Amino acid sequence: MSEKNMRYCLLLDFYGEVLSDNQREMMDLYYNEDFSLSEIADEIGITRQGVRDAVRRAEESLDSLEEKLGMIARFDRLRVQRAEIAVLLSDDSRPRDAVIREALQKLEMLEI
Numbered sequence: 562m563s564e565k566n567m568r569y570c571l572l573l574d575f576y577g578e579v580l581s582d583n584q585r586e587m588m589d590l591y592y593n594e595d596f597s598l599s600e601i602a603d604e605i606g607i608t609r610q611g612v613r614d615a616v617r618r619a620e621e622s623l624d625s626l627e628e629k630l631g632m633i634a635r636f637d638r639l640r641v642q643r644a645e646i647a648v649l650l651s652d653d654s655r656p657r658d659a660v661i662r663e664a665l666q667k668l669e670m671l672e673i
Contacts, residue, residue, distance in 0.1 A: 573592060575626075576623050646668065650664055
């Protein structure tokens with residue numbers, strides 16, 4: 562799956578509920594189910610161009626929401642920080658209390 566497709570799958574997961582039912586269905590078919598524009602048009606009963614226009618508008622809406630709210634960027638930062646804490650907690654070469662103290666400090670610094 563291309564990076565663009567992965568991005569829109571994530572955007573759809575985070576913000577899909579703000580789209581119209583029609584847009585959400587078309588985006589799901591296009592990005593999650595890998596339907597072609599023509600296949601979606603046949604399934605929904607509109608023209609291929611109508612599907613393309615609806616998908617483009619939905620992409621613009623999702624991009625705009627991420628630009629304003631930044632939920633995916635925040636999610637990515639939290640995922641990285643969680644992984645760092647997991648590595649820290651698995652370190653058996655240091656005293657346990659020092660490891661726990663450092664992990665707690667990292668938790669306090671999480672950007673939520």
